[in-house]
Amino acid sequence: MESVESGLVIVDKPSGWTSHDVVGRMRRLARTRRVGHAGTLDPMATGVLVVGVGKATRLLGHLALTEKGYDATIRLGESTNTDDAEGETTATASAAGVSDAALEAGIAALTGPIEQIPPQVSAIKVNGERAYKMARKGEEVALRARPVTVHAFTVTGVRRHGDVVDVDASVACSSGTYIRALARDLGASLGCGGHLTALRRTRVGPYDLGMARTLDELAVKTEVLPMEEAVASAFPRRDVSDDDARRIAHGGRLPAAGQGPGPVGVFAPDGTLLALVEERDGLARPLAVFVS
Incomplete structure (x- = not known):
């Protein structure tokens, strides 16, 4: 059976899968080893993962640099060692006293061009070794702040549960922005700590959830966006x-x-x-x- 044509597949990544897991599945569905992805999503995260098949793998490095959109839930009042819900709780402090005005001010301070220190558990290399591997060995990783741009950081919901506050937000940002780090820094600025409990990527450049298909849907019909359309839209x-x-x-x-x-x-x-x-x-x- 022949492999599918070269192009992009916009996958709605399921929770619990690594981006590499998705590539492995797509290699079987597309019947070719020549498959890659643009912009890694953490296993906890869901949503848009742009996968390149065949010649389209050569587009991926350029597509990874485009603006991205996310829907996120940030829990204030608890910090973790990974800055998300997959890590271990490292500190708690009541967020009950955080007012809506203070929350809006904290978010405003994290909007626009900012310097962001990536999470300790990240894929950034330090002296040739991935930061997350060093962190798992208990080593303190010294990561430098990097310039990123948060184009929009909008609160869409606030739920208060005793000492914790769950904040739903929509974020549009430049490539290289860690939403986990936004959650961490928002909590730190409010004096109560914070971490990310849910993340869904809604957009990578021009490719959004409306174009995305689940792996189950792709197993039935592997929809490929032809190279010409992929490039013309991006x-x-x-x-x-x-x-x-x-x-x-x-x-x-x-x-x-x-x-x-x-x-x-x-x-x-x-x-x-x-x-x-x-x-x-x-x-x-x-x-x-x-x-x-």
């Missing part, structure tokens, strides 16, 4: 002549067309996707060529 589009198409197909450069610093999708006259290019120093240079 990046600026440039249509070129036959001569320029031949040049790009062989890794050549074109004059820049003023379409910005990010990746641009280049298409042949017949609509075939040729390449992703970036414009620099007056030239459009190939990042990835998809035809040979």
